[in-house]
Amino acid sequence: MRKRATVICRRGNRILLVARRTKWALPGGMLKRGEHLSDAALRELKEETRLSGKSAKFLFHHRGRQKHHHVFFCDVAKSAKPRASNEISRCRWVHVSDVSRLATSSPTKVIVKALGGAHRGKR
Known part of the structure; x- marks a missing residue:
């Protein structure tokens, strides 16, 4: 099974989504050879959205x-x-709350649902 670094960026009750073709997804991607997961998360966020993450904190696996x-x-x-x-x-x-109504990848829906209140209110 291939490893993917998936990124949650949150501002209050909103999260950042990216679209590849017609489906929305969380930013992220596959690891490069020898790359650490947290480094891959920051790299993918920058490559896809031009945002520089201050750090990458591991939350969970899916x-x-x-x-x-x-x-x-x-x-x-x-x-x-x-x-x-x-x-x-x-x-x-x-x-x-709008993510469940969007055309997204199934892992995106599951991951956002699993987030629950993990970072509720943090900005």
């Missing part, structure tokens, strides 16, 4: 059908504006 997601929380500057780059077409802040 085993999908094809990938093993290592989920990290990345804190970004409040004033930072995400801009789509690399392999994504769009990115935006989405209210957590």
Whole structure:
């Protein structure tokens, strides 16, 4: 099973999502050879949204059908504006309660649901 660093960026009750083609997903991607998971999380966040995470804090694992997601929380500057780059077409802040109604990957829905109140109220 392939390892994937998956990133949660949160501002109040909103999280950052990225779109590849028609589906929304959490930022993230596969590890490069010899790369640490937390480094991969920060690299993927920067590659996809041009945001620099201050750190990557491990939250939990999620085993999908094809990938093993290592989920990290990345804190970004409040004033930072995400801009789509690399392999994504769009990115935006989405209210957590709206994620279940969006066209997303199934791991995204499960991971966001599992978050629950893990970082509720933190900015």
